Amino acid sequence: MAADPCGFTKDDCPACPAGGLSLNDSSVWGYDVRGYTTTAPYESLTCNYGNPLSGNTVSIKIDCYQDAGAAQKWYQYYRREIPYPYPETGYGSGYAPEHTESHRVGVQAQIFGEDNKPRPAFREAYQDWDYLLNGRFEAKIYSLTPTDTITQQEASAINLKRIQQFAGCFASFNPGGVPAPQQQVIKGTIRGSRLTKEFYTDLTAAINDEYSGRSPDKRLALTERLNAGGYAKNPIRHVKVIWKGSTEAGAQDQEYTTSTDENGKFEIPAMLKPGKQYEFVIEFTYRRGSTDYFTISRAGMYNEEIYSHVFDYTGERDLQQDIDILAVMEKEADKETLDRFTSTLMLYDETANAFEFYTEHLGEKLDCSLPLHVYPFQEVRRTVFQIDAGTMSGKPAPAIIITRPILHPIIRSVSST
Numbered sequence: 074m075a076a077d078p079c080g081f082t083k084d085d086c087p088a089c090p091a092g093g094l095s096l097n098d099s100s101v102w103g104y105d106v107r108g109y110t111t112t113a114p115y116e117s118l119t120c121n122y123g124n125p126l127s128g129n130t131v132s133i134k135i136d137c138y139q140d141a142g143a144a145q146k147w148y149q150y151y152r153r154e155i156p157y158p159y160p161e162t163g164y165g166s167g168y169a170p171e172h173t174e175s176h177r178v179g180v181q182a183q184i185f186g187e188d189n190k191p192r193p194a195f196r197e198a199y200q201d202w203d204y205l206l207n208g209r210f211e212a213k214i215y216s217l218t219p220t221d222t223i224t225q226q227e228a229s230a231i232n233l234k235r236i237q238q239f240a241g242c243f244a245s246f247n248p249g250g251v252p253a254p255q256q257q258v259i260k261g262t263i264r265g266s267r268l269t270k271e272f273y274t275d276l277t278a279a280i281n282d283e284y285s286g287r288s289p290d291k292r293l294a295l296t297e298r299l300n301a302g303g304y305a306k307n308p309i310r311h312v313k314v315i316w317k318g319s320t321e322a323g324a325q326d327q328e329y330t331t332s333t334d335e336n337g338k339f340e341i342p343a344m345l346k347p348g349k350q351y352e353f354v355i356e357f358t359y360r361r362g363s364t365d366y367f368t369i370s371r372a373g374m375y376n377e378e379i380y381s382h383v384f385d386y387t388g389e390r391d392l393q394q395d396i397d398i399l400a401v402m403e404k405e406a407d408k409e410t411l412d413r414f415t416s417t418l419m420l421y422d423e424t425a426n427a428f429e430f431y432t433e434h435l436g437e438k439l440d441c442s443l444p445l446h447v448y449p450f451q452e453v454r455r456t457v458f459q460i461d462a463g464t465m466s467g468k469p470a471p472a473i474i475i476t477r478p479i480l481h482p483i484i485r486s487v488s489s490t
Contacts, residue, residue, distance in 0.1 A: 079116050079137035079209075081248055086120035086133075088256050088344060089242030094123035094131055094235070095256040095342070118248070122239075128180065128195035128219035131235055133205075133243065135212040148206040151213070176200055177225070178217060195219035201232035205243045212246075214239055259316075259341040261394040263309045263333050263355060265418040308337025309398075309418070310425065313358040313365065316341045320350045320383060332360040345386045355380040355398070357421050358444060359428060366428060367445040369421050371413070378417045420449055420475075446472040 083099045102117045116137045123130035138144040146158035178200050180193045198219045205212040216232035216239075275298075279291040312333050318326020326344070333339045341353060357378045358368040371378040380398055384391060398418065402411045424447060431437040 079248055081116045081118040081135075081137065083118075085118055085246075085248035087239075087242045087246050089122065089239050093342070094129060095258060097121045097123060097125070097130075126191055126193050128193060128198045128217060130215075130217045131239055132215045132217075133212050133239065134214075135210055135243075135246070137248075138209050138211065141208050144206060144209045144211045148204055148211045151204045151211075174200065174202070174215075176229075177220075195221050197221065199225045199228035199232070201229055201236065203236050203240070205240050207243055207246050210243075210246055210248075212243055214243075257343060257345045257392055259343055259345075259353075259392050259394055261339060261396060262337045263312060263314070263339065264337055264395075264397040265307055265309050265399055265422075307422070308335075309333060309355075309421070310335045310337055311359050311361050312337075312421070313356040313360040314339050314341065315354050315356060316343055317352040317354060318343070319346075320352050330360075347387055348385075350383060350385050352381060352383045355382065355396070357417055359421070359425055365444040366439065367424055367443075367447060369417055369424065370446060370448045371417075378414075380414070416449065420447060441471050447475065448472060449475045 081101045083101055086096055086099045088096070099118065099120045102119075118135045118137075120133045120135070121130065122132070136144075136147070138147065146155065149155045150158050176199055178198045180195055180197065196219075198217050200215055200217040202213065202215045205214055214236055216235040218228035218231045220228045275291070275295050279295045282288065282291045310333060314331050314333065316326075316329035316331075318324060318328070329341060329343070331339055331341060343351070345351065356368070357380075359366045368377045370376060382394065382396055384394055398414060399411070402414055406414075432439065
């Protein structure tokens with residue numbers, strides 16, 4: 074008779090972000106173990122990674138046997154290393170037959186069998202497979218890669234690399250133990266209130282009217298619109314985002330650096346476990362690709378200004394993390410902190426406008442040491458630009474040092490609303 078069953082659950086799939094293919098779905102199929110011996114597994118767990126509509130997928134079918142010896146025999150049999158291991162059953166003889174699956178795979182018109190389901194995006198793909206062994210667990214792994222734009226040889230190279238990566242993940246497979254973190258993708262949009270061109274235009278008009286002694290109507294209208302939330306919330310484009318991972322004491326999650334796109338959107342691949350708290354920071358550095366072009370320092374200091382975002386992960390709904398920095402500050406921070414971040418966001422936005430004008434409109438190339446450091450509100454006589462071995466910051470980079478301004482009453486009024 075068989076030993077205790079494995080007790081597979083759908084959550085036992087090994088976390089494996091190889092090739093960017095996160096876990097898509099899983100299923101469990103079990104036997105009535107009282108009537109089975111080594112000739113059949115107790116339970117099977119199928120783990121599917123990637124999006125089947127894209128054609129880039131990996132599937133692992135894991136069988137659980139009564140002991141490591143039985144799993145070893147089936148592993149060798151499937152690899153055609155030994156004859157059928159249990160000839161006394163009369164069910165098999167000779168060597169394991171070749172797979173009935175073909176390497177070349179043509180997509181079905183409707184892979185889900187219903188007309189209202191999305192259609193696959195590929196026409197043909199190429200698959201490779203191999204067998205894995207881990208104690209009493211034997212697994213069959215398939216990797217599928219589309220061949221619409223690459224050759225079968227190139228697709229096979231991708232498959233073999235994926236199989237090797239997933240084999241490494243399967244080596245730590247431990248069902249029923251502490252649930253392993255799952256590979257997920259955190260998405261969101263980062264915004265800052267009051268930072269639209271419309272707002273700048275209205276602010277300039279209000280200041281001009283005040284200086285010229287004209288009616289205060291524009292200032293009053295500006296204040297009313299701000300109080301009523303009448304200005305759109307502007308996405309913070311190309312800002313640096315750094316994944317810190319779990320906030321738990323002793324956690325050693327690997328940092329991951331990315332940036333928002335032109336619409337303020339970002340994505341972070343991360344290993345997440347329900348019930349844990351995680352953190353990523355927004356560093357006010359303008360980043361495109363892997364290059365940092367300029368960074369805004371904290372007012373009166375030389376360190377990069379950052380905003381820390383902490384959240385609790387309980388499930389899929391927490392993968393969407395939209396942030397409006399000033400909206401949060403208005404609810405939680407004191408006035409000094411709110412004013413500081415308001416200034417930082419305005420400086421970041423205006424510096425980005427200038428950078429994009431010179432690089433995109435005028436076609437200028439930046440050949441100086443990067444990133445450019447912007448140090449605001451320093452106790453200096455006047456705003457200066459300098460390139461040297463690093464003034465006060467100890468970093469060999471160009472810098473703009475901005476003196477502390479004397480704020481016009483309208484600006485003070487705006488920052489306090």
